[in-house]
Amino acid sequence: MVSNAKELAEKRMARLMAAINLEEPDKVPLAGVGGDIVPAYAGISMYEYCYDVEKAVKATEKFIKDFPCDWPFAASVVGLDGRVFNVAFSEFPDICINLTFITGPMHDALGDKYYRYPGREISPDSSPQFIGGAFMEADEYDKLIADPVKFIAETVLPRACRNLETPRKAMAAMVRLGREISNFNALMGQIVGKMIENGYPAMALGGAYAPLDLIGDFLRGVENLLLDIRRCPEKVKAAAEALVEPIMNYALAHKSIGANLAFIPLHLNEYLSPKLYKEFYWPTLKEVIERLVKEGFKVMVFFEGKHDAHLETILELPKGWGVAYFEKTDVVKAKEVLKGHTCVMGGIPMGLIVGGTPAQIDEYVKNLLEKVKPGGGFILAPGVGTAPRETPLENIKALVEAVEKYG
């Protein structure tokens, strides 16, 4: 145990909370990298990292110990987004919050077609990947609108999951899924334990989703949904609206575990023109965020890709609503637009960490922080948290040291 672990964790937490609350922390907080590099650094395969609890815990501990940061957001969870399952179970608050991440063993239990796991569909060294798919027909919107939970649980999931195809298969699959939920919670319990030992704040993270993304990622597939928006716009809109309630039920269920930060990763945002974004995507997402804020949550939204065209819409949210985490949007520009209103997160292109040199990284962080540090309300983070397994370790070190110097 780090001798001053508790003190260190408190310091890091205060730093993060200051940024989130739009104040100036003692130092710019860093959310570190994670992903493939974590098992690689421990000398285990991605398969082992996804399927062997003991090895995963050890790998995580080794990584967060040797590459310190304020918030090991990207290194703390091994799983892929499972929001369709959250919605399917949204009437059962005790169950639904456990399916935000679908782990490898859960994927095996479900036999779903959404994910590809190392040592299963792909090689043992590959990253686990989400590919989604189309499990709802274009003429089924009325059913989705009428009763989204029923339609997803009873019609979509049996198509999307081989092991839910028939009620008798589903019985066994659900027993297995329950077992894997227990295993995952035990894993997370151990990881949180290691974080606390090593001076990291233990933050319970909640979750929600953009209603339209749920349709694109898990029901219709992205390409089909984009065509549906043109072909049957009113139905798409009504379906997104119908999904708000179950998504809220899932999101609010996190109160029971004391979560006060809800994470929403976006997907379709960069696909849409401002006109389509404002008409089909933003209204229901905005409603979800606003209702969470009213319930006392802070919200952290990951704006995938380039969000430049929609940046101003964020100002429609109540001041201090939470964190806007950007992937490829210029964070300097974003901070300019959002300062005093929204905490901005991001700034480090993964290409730089993979392909750059320590000197380049030092220089980059110095220049960036000069611009975004004043006034606070900023969390430095990689645009995407997953570092490839060949990422030069000296570059990750260089990032940590640069923040130490210029933060």
Add this chain to the structure above:
Amino acid sequence: MLEEILKSIVEMEEEEAVKKAKEYLDGGGDPQKLLEVCRDAMGEVGSRFEKGEYFLSELILGGEIFRQIMEFTLPKLQSGSVKKIGKIVLGTVKEDVHNIGKDIFKVFAEASGFEVIDLGIDTPEEKFVEAVKEHKPDIVGMSCLITAGVTSMKKTVDKLKEAGLRDSVKIIIGGGRVDESVKEFAGADAWADDAAKGVRLCKQLIGVEG
């Protein structure tokens, strides 16, 4: 008529565009001319995207309209009558199973007159090498979505070097997470994080007006 078809495609009027293209051919129109008009339309869609007027959803819809029209237009064209401006061997790199970016690029590359040999997803380095030997392309296009793909790109370039094939092709990398430093790291000749730019750069790489 052709003018109207062009406008319908560019303005994303899916039904109109497909209907008019059918009518044009049924009325004895020249499939070669229709193809050219569709290509021009796709070029305009791409250029609107690059200007920030169009977004990914328009690229995808434009590609879908083009695909639908080609379905009944291509069989009417005499084989060999379609001029190709160059050949691209294309694939999503090893350990990455995403196809959406690659597929959008492919439609636009084909619409620009490239012949595209699509190796699919999770493509081993050796498969790229074999395809270059077999098809002798002008360009190798590698796509990835996940960050791990970045190192697969580098390894593929290295394998092409080992096989003595690196200098016989231009290499372009594409995908949401590539940028200038990834291009340098992988040893590619160009990079693009959208299909429109990717196709424009491919034309530049082989010396055709972009």
